[in-house]
Amino acid sequence: MAITLRDIALEAGVDPATASRALTGNYGVRAATREKVLAVAARLKYIPNKVARGLATGQSRTLGLVVSDIRNPFFSEVARGAEDAAYKAGYDLLLCNTDLNPSKQIHYFRSLLAKRVDGIIMNSVATLDRSFQEELGRCDVPVVLLNRPSGTSGLSTVTADNFEGGWIAGSYLIRLGHRVIGQLTGPSAHRNFSERSKGFLKASQAACGKVTSIVIRGDYNSQGGYEMMKELLTGHNDVTAVFACNDVVAFGAIRAVLERGLRVPDDVSIIGFDDVEMASLIRPPLTTIHQPKYEVGQAAVDILLRHAEHPNSRSPERRILGVKLIERESCRAL
Amino acid sequence: MAITLRDIALEAGVDPATASRALTGNYGVRAATREKVLAVAARLKYIPNKVARGLATGQSRTLGLVVSDIRNPFFSEVARGAEDAAYKAGYDLLLCNTDLNPSKQIHYFRSLLAKRVDGIIMNSVATLDRSFQEELGRCDVPVVLLNRPSGTSGLSTVTADNFEGGWIAGSYLIRLGHRVIGQLTGPSAHRNFSERSKGFLKASQAACGKVTSIVIRGDYNSQGGYEMMKELLTGHNDVTAVFACNDVVAFGAIRAVLERGLRVPDDVSIIGFDDVEMASLIRPPLTTIHQPKYEVGQAAVDILLRHAEHPNSRSPERRILGVKLIERESCRAL
DNA sequence: CTGAAAGCGCTAACAG
DNA sequence: CTGTTAGCGCTTTCAG
Numbered sequence: 001m002a003i004t005l006r007d008i009a010l011e012a013g014v015d016p017a018t019a020s021r022a023l024t025g026n027y028g029v030r031a032a033t034r035e036k037v038l039a040v041a042a043r044l045k046y047i048p049n050k051v052a053r054g055l056a057t058g059q060s061r062t063l064g065l066v067v068s069d070i071r072n073p074f075f076s077e078v079a080r081g082a083e084d085a086a087y088k089a090g091y092d093l094l095l096c097n098t099d100l101n102p103s104k105q106i107h108y109f110r111s112l113l114a115k116r117v118d119g120i121i122m123n124s125v126a127t128l129d130r131s132f133q134e135e136l137g138r139c140d141v142p143v144v145l146l147n148r149p150s151g152t153s154g155l156s157t158v159t160a161d162n163f164e165g166g167w168i169a170g171s172y173l174i175r176l177g178h179r180v181i182g183q184l185t186g187p188s189a190h191r192n193f194s195e196r197s198k199g200f201l202k203a204s205q206a207a208c209g210k211v212t213s214i215v216i217r218g219d220y221n222s223q224g225g226y227e228m229m230k231e232l233l234t235g236h237n238d239v240t241a242v243f244a245c246n247d248v249v250a251f252g253a254i255r256a257v258l259e260r261g262l263r264v265p266d267d268v269s270i271i272g273f274d275d276v277e278m279a280s281l282i283r284p285p286l287t288t289i290h291q292p293k294y295e296v297g298q299a300a301v302d303i304l305l306r307h308a309e310h311p312n313s314r315s316p317e318r319r320i321l322g323v324k325l326i327e328r329e330s331c332r333a334l
Numbered sequence: 335m336a337i338t339l340r341d342i343a344l345e346a347g348v349d350p351a352t353a354s355r356a357l358t359g360n361y362g363v364r365a366a367t368r369e370k371v372l373a374v375a376a377r378l379k380y381i382p383n384k385v386a387r388g389l390a391t392g393q394s395r396t397l398g399l400v401v402s403d404i405r406n407p408f409f410s411e412v413a414r415g416a417e418d419a420a421y422k423a424g425y426d427l428l429l430c431n432t433d434l435n436p437s438k439q440i441h442y443f444r445s446l447l448a449k450r451v452d453g454i455i456m457n458s459v460a461t462l463d464r465s466f467q468e469e470l471g472r473c474d475v476p477v478v479l480l481n482r483p484s485g486t487s488g489l490s491t492v493t494a495d496n497f498e499g500g501w502i503a504g505s506y507l508i509r510l511g512h513r514v515i516g517q518l519t520g521p522s523a524h525r526n527f528s529e530r531s532k533g534f535l536k537a538s539q540a541a542c543g544k545v546t547s548i549v550i551r552g553d554y555n556s557q558g559g560y561e562m563m564k565e566l567l568t569g570h571n572d573v574t575a576v577f578a579c580n581d582v583v584a585f586g587a588i589r590a591v592l593e594r595g596l597r598v599p600d601d602v603s604i605i606g607f608d609d610v611e612m613a614s615l616i617r618p619p620l621t622t623i624h625q626p627k628y629e630v631g632q633a634a635v636d637i638l639l640r641h642a643e644h645p646n647s648r649s650p651e652r653r654i655l656g657v658k659l660i661e662r663e664s665c666r667a668l
Numbered sequence: 669c670t671g672a673a674a675g676c677g678c679t680a681a682c683a684g
Numbered sequence: 685c686t687g688t689t690a691g692c693g694c695t696t697t698c699a700g
Contacts, residue, residue: 002474004677015687020679030685050448051388052677055692060385062428062449070417071410071611080405083431087438092445094396095429097417104421111426114384115396140336222615251615258617277405281556281585283592283617338693349671354695364669386693389676 003044012040023048054116063304064112064120066096066105067146072221072248073276074293075123078146081297082121089305091118100124100187106132113139119304121297123147124190142307144300144317148191156307156317158299160291162192165323166199169243169271169289172325174207177334178241178269181213184228184253185245186220193220193245196273200243220245225252233260240268240334247272247279247288254282254330269331285328292321337378346374357382388450397638398446398454400430400439401480406555406582407610408627409457412480415631416455423639425452434458434521440466447473453638455631457481458524476641478634478651482525490641490651492633494625496526499657500533503577503605503623506659508541511668512575512603515547518562518587519579520554527554527579530607534577554579559586567594574602574668581606581613581622588616588664603665619662626655 009019014033021029022037023046029037040046054060063086067075083093094117096108105122109132112120122136123146136143137153144156173181183200186193197215204211216232218224225244232239233256244250250272254264264270264284272279275290299319343353348367355363356371357380363371374380388394397420401409417427428451430442439456443466446454456470457480470477471487478490507515517534520527531549538545550566552558559578566573567590578584584606588598598604598618606613609624633653 005679006677016677017679017688018686021686024679028685033685047444047447049389049450049677050445051385051394051450052692053679054385055383055389055694056677056679058692065429069414070404071407071414073405073407073410076405076407076410079429080403080431083404083429087431092449093429095399095413095417095427097414097421110381111384113381115426116383116385222611251612255615277556278585278612278616281589282612282615339695340693350693351672351695352670355670358695362669367669383693386676387695389678390693390695392676 002049003046005046005048008037008040008044008046011044012037058116059118059308060116061090062092062094062115062117063301064094064096064108064115064117064122066098066108066112066120066122068100068123069097069221070095072246073278074246074248074274077276077293078297078300081294082301083297085298085301089301091301091305102132109136113141117141118308119143119301121146121300121304124192140311142304144303146192146296146300148195150189150191154316156303156319158296158303158319158321159192160296160321160323162195162323163199163202165273165289165291166196166201166243167203168199168323168325169196169273170200170203171206172287173241173243173269173271173331174203174211176241176269176331179211180236180239180241181211182229182232182236182239182242183213183215183245184225184232184242184249185215185217186224187217190220196243196245214239220249222248222252222255225249226256227252229253229256230260233257233262241331242268242270244270244272247274247276247286250286250288250330251278251282254286265330265332271331275326279326280328284330287328287331288326289323290326291323295321336383337380338383339380342371342374342378342380345378346371392450393452393642394450395424396426396428396449396451397635398428398430398442398449398451398456400432400442400446400454400456402434402457403431403555404429406580407612408580408582408608411610411627412631412634415628416635417631419632419635423635425635425639436466443470447475451475452642453477453635455480455634455638458526474645476638478637480526480630480634482529484523484525488650490637490653492630492637492653492655493526494630494655494657496529496657497533497536499607499623499625500530500535500577501537502533502657502659503530503607504534504537505540506621507575507577507603507605507665508537508545510575510603510665513545514570514573514575515545516563516566516570516573516576517547517549517579518559518566518576518583519549519551520558521551530577530579548573554583556582556586556589559583560590561586563587563590564594567591567596575665576602576604578604578606581608581610581620584620584622584664585612585616588620599664599666605665609660613660614662618664621662621665622660623657624660625657629655
């Protein structure tokens with residue numbers, strides 16, 4: 001098998017413990033001894049067994065990232081931010097896709113605990129039952145959620161200011177003169193979406209009943225957007241604007257509009273949420289609410305690592321990141 | 335701390351060894367004993383320590399996935415395929431982003447070995463020096479590459495038929511009547527791209543010198559596509575068609591064309607490679623070469639697991655997946 | 669079928 | 685500064 005610490009200790013004529021100290025950079029080793037150990041290790045191409053180290057120290061230097069689907073560009077961006085932050089701190093990231101499937105979520109969660117990860121980033125436990133939410137809260141590894149859970153749990157969260165984003169989107173559309181607006185959104189239990197909706201609703205209300213909004217729910221991917229838009233279009237040919245719960249849904253919606261022989265924004269205005277890279281590349285360039293995705297991932301890892309290093313003061317932290325309107329060409333004034 | 339196997343053994347009145355056998359489903363335990371152990375484990379909400387198990391068995395049930403950037407939708411799709419296959423087999427996936435940075439690649443590779451992963455999927459070691467390629471080949475965990483390395487190494491690979499794809503793209507453009515064609519591609523050392531180029535070249539040659547092609551190299555993301563296209567447009571206003579080395583590059587290229595006040599496909603035809611989801615959603619829908627991305631990820635994991643289970647017969651395997659032309663609206667006949 | 673014993677490779681007191 | 689001694693929690697011979 002592979003070569004072990006004992007091997008290099010033997011070869012260097014020291015005790016394994018000393019070799020360990022030399023390799024891990026702990027103080028308490030004479031420079032000369034350390035050099036010798038390091039030299040032998042390099043010569044023998046020693047690769048420390050982190051599994052063994054993990055067992056001894058109780059730390060795996062691994063974080064779990066549980067998302068619904070990494071193919072959603074929002075999550076790829078979050079994942080990249082998280083991975084970069086983890087890399088800088090010497091941690092690795094375990095990637096899990098759940099499709100929001102409760103049994104997969106539970107499976108992954110338990111599996112991550114079994115692998116003794118030092119922290120878990122998780123998207124959407126909103127759809128989960130209370131008992132699992134409690135399990136999440138009770139466990140002794142730090143968890144940060146990428147969305148607010150429905151109940152009041154003591155978990156840390158990192159989210160964009162979804163309510164504010166919904167409000168901005170709604171106000172914008174109304175200011176442009178739209179009065180019949182469709183909302184294409186995800187499961188109502190998903191707090192990120194429901195808060196966007198609430199913000200949007202507040203904007204409608206501020207318009208004193210002059211605007212009516214039709215909400216359609218579905219999968220929050222492009223296929224879902226496509227289907228929701230088709231549904232909206234068949235039932236309501238008076239809608240002039242649409243608030244999509246995220247950009248990918250907006251992309252699907254645009255396709256549905258086009259297929260119907262209508263045009264964006266001439267016939268229907270569409271606003272998205274997230275500001276994924278493709279939003280600026282698509283035709284027409286998508287007007288959307290920008291949220292700092294990469295930073296969401298970074299922030300989540302920061303919190304996790306801070307909590308991991310100070311197991312005592314694990315007071316939950318809720319970080320809410322700012323959003324802003326990115327005005328491109330998918331919305332027009334009536 | 336957490337509750338251990340010993341705890342549940344004590345509670346069930348058996349030896350830890352027996353408890354272990356009961357929990358891992360190994361034969362050699364009376365049904366009644368197993369029931370008892372299982373019951374206690376459930377009651378105490380026992381979570382086995384896989385780190386300890388890993389140390390004892392030498393298996394981590396974890397695979398490493400090393401890509402250049404998960405934000406590239408090609409890789410998200412590959413990752414999803416890999417993750418689903420790993421999940422089915424009870425493995426987890428460690429995600430690493432290298433940006434093709436050699437030092438990051440080496441760092442991650444060593445780190446994965448240190449964590450004793452059971453296999454590694456790696457994208458692009460093409461840019462790496464020979465010594466690292468040998469290190470890859472020598473190590474005793476199975477490795478599958480997502481591209482052909484430049485030298486002849488004994489590593490397994492899973493790739494699309496890049497040459498064929500390039501050939502199809504070239505033939506198609508030429509058949510449409512294009513005679514001055516730009517190629518927007520990645521680093522020449524990256525075999526996936528160089529093979530696409532070679533296939534393209536073969537198609538040009540088949541046209542007996544009637545077509546001239548201009549190749550521009552850059553980053554293979556949308557920003558790179560944008561910049562390469564700008565460069566192409568300033569130097570060569572006679573190009574009527576462009577072969578982008580992947581869809582994301584094509585997206586950036588389209589943007590550059592549009593900004594220039596030209597139109598796709600009216601003024602310049604563009605063909606991509608990959609057939610990522612956005613290709614059908616963008617305007618104009620992108621004509622491209624489809625490759626089975628999800629299946630690439632699946633196949634890579636399949637090979638890894640097969641090799642992991644049979645450490646003896648580790649004969650390298652090269653799987654080449656088929657590609658096909660998806661004709662949409664970004665190319666026109668001259 | 670089950671218990672006892674040894675060990676996976678490393679770290680962490682504790683002496684010296 | 686360095687060696688000795690114990691484990692970390694699990695699996696796995698090997699006896700019984």
